[in-house]
Amino acid sequence: MSANALIIDGYVDEPACLGVPPYISPYIRTVAGVFATHGIETRYITIDQIREDPRILAPIPGAIAVMIAGVTVPGKYLGGTPATRTEIQQVGTRLRGMDRLIAGPVGFGYSRGGGERAVRKTIAGFDHFLSGSPAEALDSWLSGGATQGDHSYSRSDPWAVAGSSIIRQHPSYPSIMCEIETARGCAREVAGGCSFCTEPFYGRPRYRAIDGIYDEISALSAAGARHFRLGRQPDLLTFNAGPGEFPRPQPDLIGELFRAVRSAAPGLRTLHIDNINPGTLARHEEAGRQALEEIVRYHTPGDVAAFGMETADPIVVQRNNLKAGPDEVMHAIQIVNEVGGDRKEGIPELLPGLNFIAGLAGETKNTFFLNEQFLARVLASGLLVRRVNIRQLMPFEGTRAYLDNVLGKHASQFRAFKEHVRKNFDLMMLKRVFPVGTILREIVIEEQGALSFGRQMGSYPILAGIPIRLTKRTILDAVVVDHGMRSITALPVPVEVNLLPIPALKWIPGISPTTAARISGARPLPGLAAFHAIAGTTPIDQLLSFTYPSAQ
Numbered sequence: 001m002s003a004n005a006l007i008i009d010g011y012v013d014e015p016a017c018l019g020v021p022p023y024i025s026p027y028i029r030t031v032a033g034v035f036a037t038h039g040i041e042t043r044y045i046t047i048d049q050i051r052e053d054p055r056i057l058a059p060i061p062g063a064i065a066v067m068i069a070g071v072t073v074p075g076k077y078l079g080g081t082p083a084t085r086t087e088i089q090q091v092g093t094r095l096r097g098m099d100r101l102i103a104g105p106v107g108f109g110y111s112r113g114g115g116e117r118a119v120r121k122t123i124a125g126f127d128h129f130l131s132g133s134p135a136e137a138l139d140s141w142l143s144g145g146a147t148q149g150d151h152s153y154s155r156s157d158p159w160a161v162a163g164s165s166i167i168r169q170h171p172s173y174p175s176i177m178c179e180i181e182t183a184r185g186c187a188r189e190v191a192g193g194c195s196f197c198t199e200p201f202y203g204r205p206r207y208r209a210i211d212g213i214y215d216e217i218s219a220l221s222a223a224g225a226r227h228f229r230l231g232r233q234p235d236l237l238t239f240n241a242g243p244g245e246f247p248r249p250q251p252d253l254i255g256e257l258f259r260a261v262r263s264a265a266p267g268l269r270t271l272h273i274d275n276i277n278p279g280t281l282a283r284h285e286e287a288g289r290q291a292l293e294e295i296v297r298y299h300t301p302g303d304v305a306a307f308g309m310e311t312a313d314p315i316v317v318q319r320n321n322l323k324a325g326p327d328e329v330m331h332a333i334q335i336v337n338e339v340g341g342d343r344k345e346g347i348p349e350l351l352p353g354l355n356f357i358a359g360l361a362g363e364t365k366n367t368f369f370l371n372e373q374f375l376a377r378v379l380a381s382g383l384l385v386r387r388v389n390i391r392q393l394m395p396f397e398g399t400r401a402y403l404d405n406v407l408g409k410h411a412s413q414f415r416a417f418k419e420h421v422r423k424n425f426d427l428m429m430l431k432r433v434f435p436v437g438t439i440l441r442e443i444v445i446e447e448q449g450a451l452s453f454g455r456q457m458g459s460y461p462i463l464a465g466i467p468i469r470l471t472k473r474t475i476l477d478a479v480v481v482d483h484g485m486r487s488i489t490a491l492p493v494p495v496e497v498n499l500l501p502i503p504a505l506k507w508i509p510g511i512s513p514t515t516a517a518r519i520s521g522a523r524p525l526p527g528l529a530a531f532h533a534i535a536g537t538t539p540i541d542q543l544l545s546f547t548y549p550s551a552q
């Protein structure tokens with residue numbers, strides 16, 4: 001039977017929601033659920049599939065197409081590339097003959113990337129924009145009403161369940177991360193929110209009932225999902241925590257939420273989080289600490305609490321109404337390290353990640369110096385930070401930063417700051433977080449080549465370069481053997497000395513190209529003693545294996 005509806009995933013990335021592969025956003029699943037509830041069969045395709053083979057975009061006469069797209073935070077992606085404005089319009093134009101609807105954060109505006117204002121313009125090629133909540137607006141339109149809908153969890157929870165099986169059509173299935181919504185809107189909206197952020201556009205925070213989350217995750221699990229991130233919310237610590245700009249975390253509720261997820265998906269492989277407001281942790285240390293302990297009790301290791309720090313310059317913090325000053329962020333980093341710094345399965349349980357933004361009002365050349373000093377303090381204190389993201393402001397109409405910013409004024413300082421961090425912070429920190437010998441489980445290969453690239457499923461997983469030609473979507477365990485500034489090099493475990501391609505042999509730690517050539521000439525080696533006789537000991541001796549090549 002052919003589909004009567006087509007969902008085109010142009011991918012979304014917002015301060016509190018990610019839907020770029022391997023992530024699939026809640027928008028896709030709830031919109032699919034609306035179609036299912038109306039008895040309409042739905043086909044799902046992604047913008048990357050269209051790029052690979054434009055013929056899959058053939059219009060279905062009389063059917064309905066919904067495209068979901070929009071990036072309101074600039075990012076770099078490996079698993080997919082969000083649709084550009086031109087591509088979105090081309091998709092709409094090619095679907096002539098269908099009812100063409102567009103939805104998602106693209107309605108807030110479009111920019112080609114950080115450092116450029118996002119302009120709000122009508123998107124050509126489509127008949128209607130689904131404003132407000134995409135699922136609510138679609139339901140309204142299908143019922144003969146307006147193309148606008150206000151969000152309500154009591155209505156969208158059943159759609160989330162009904163649309164869960166759409167994940168099976170994702171090209172990366174079953175290696176997909178389901179971004180799970182627990183809240184919408186930021187508590188700091190009462191104080192105006194951060195100057196640059198689009199999350200306050202969603203209004204006062206609304207929290208989802210645990211029952212609704214349980215039902216959705218049960219349905220996703222039944223559909224084959226094994227990887228989940230409680231990522232669609234601005235601050236997981238304040239889940240259902242009540243009113244105010246910095247509500248006090250409720251550790252019991254966080255525990256209840258995570259227990260519900262675990263019981264809904266007993267076979268899950270990944271359970272991670274995303275945003276944590278460092279201002280919440282600094283203001284409510286004890287409750288925040290207990291809430292983090294609940295997270296660590298139920299999540300899976302390698303997790304990241306992303307801190308939107310933005311700057312270490314108190315003047316910029318004040319001018320932009322940011323959530324925390326540098327001392328508060330430092331305190332929050334310490335708390336997360338104390339609760340989440342222990343290793344499980346070789347990797348730290350939960351570490352902070354830091355986001356910086358350049359171009360905010362009040363920024364001067366000194367801002368970059370203060371940022372560097374802050375990171376130097378983190379390094380000197382022996383703390384762990386999973387990653388530092390440095391971006392340029394992408395201001396949206398309706399935010400204060402749209403008119404009040406210093407975009408483009410410190411371009412050379414921005415570049416120098418990035419370079420400084422790569423060289424003087426990232427490399428050192430990567431060696432601390434993922435020392436040689438660390439085993440990374442279940443890496444999924446996303447880019448194939450002589451050097452294949454992959455990542456674990458999770459929140460901000462480290463990029464692993466594996467010097468072996470591997471097929472896309474291969475899943476393997478690998479051991480860290482070297483560090484780049486933003487990635488690590490890894491070899492599959494066990495490390496098969498007799499089977500590895502020669503260029504990969506030299507990545508065994510402590511093996512020079514000359515020694516690699518000698519090993520290659522002496523293969524097959526009978527065992528570790530023969531290996532030691534040529535190469536000496538290595539930090540990964542216990543992972544070396546000496547399987548003989550099979551005679552063909």
Ligand code: SF4
Nearest residue numbers: 186193194197199234
């Ligand atoms: S705390 Fe600031 S950056 Fe975070 S969601 Fe709220 S307004 Fe946005």
